[in-house]
Amino acid sequence: EWTFTILGFITPYVILFAWYYLSGQDLAHNWEMIRYNFVHDRATGFLNNYYLAFYAYLLLVILLASRKMLSKYQKLKIYIRKFYQLNFWIFAFVLIPFLVIYSRAIEMIYFLAIPVSYVLSYYFFNMRFRLAAEIIFGLLLAGYGVLLVFN
Secondary structure (H helix, E strand, O other), X not given: XXXXXXXXXXXXXXXXXXXXXXXXXXXXXXXXXXXXXXXXXXXXOOOOHHHHHHXXXXXXXXXXXXXXXXXXXXXXXHHHHHHHHHHHHHHHHHHHHHHHOOOOOOOHHHHHHHHHHHHHHHHHHOOOOHHHHHHHHHHHHHHHHHHHHXX
C-alpha cells in the first residue's frame, strides 16, 4: 500500500525529468528551481501584530467550537459525522503543509475556510446563550474590520 503511495508521489517528477532530458533542458538548473520551491522561506512581513492577534482569537474560537462539536460527536447524525471527518482531513492536509513546508503562501489559508466555516457555523448555531454567540461573533467581525482599517 505504501509502495503505491510513494510511486504516485514520484511519478510526476519522473515524467517531468524525462521531459527535461528529452527536450535537452538543463536538469541541474531545473532541479534547483524545484528544490528552491520547497526550502525558500518567503517573507512574512504581512503578519504584523494585528494579524497575529486576530489569528490567535480565531484559533481560540476554533478550538472552542471543535471542543463543543467533539463533545456532541456521538449524538450527531451519520452524514454530519462523515462531513465533519472530511472537513477535519481537509483542515489537516492544508494546515500541516502550511506549517511544515518553507515555501508556504498565505493563499493556503483560503483552503482552510471551508472546514473552519463549518465548525464555526455549528458552534454559533448550537450555542445556548445567544448573547454570548453574538458577542463572540461580533468580536470576530470587529477584529476583521480592524485588520482592514489598519493594514
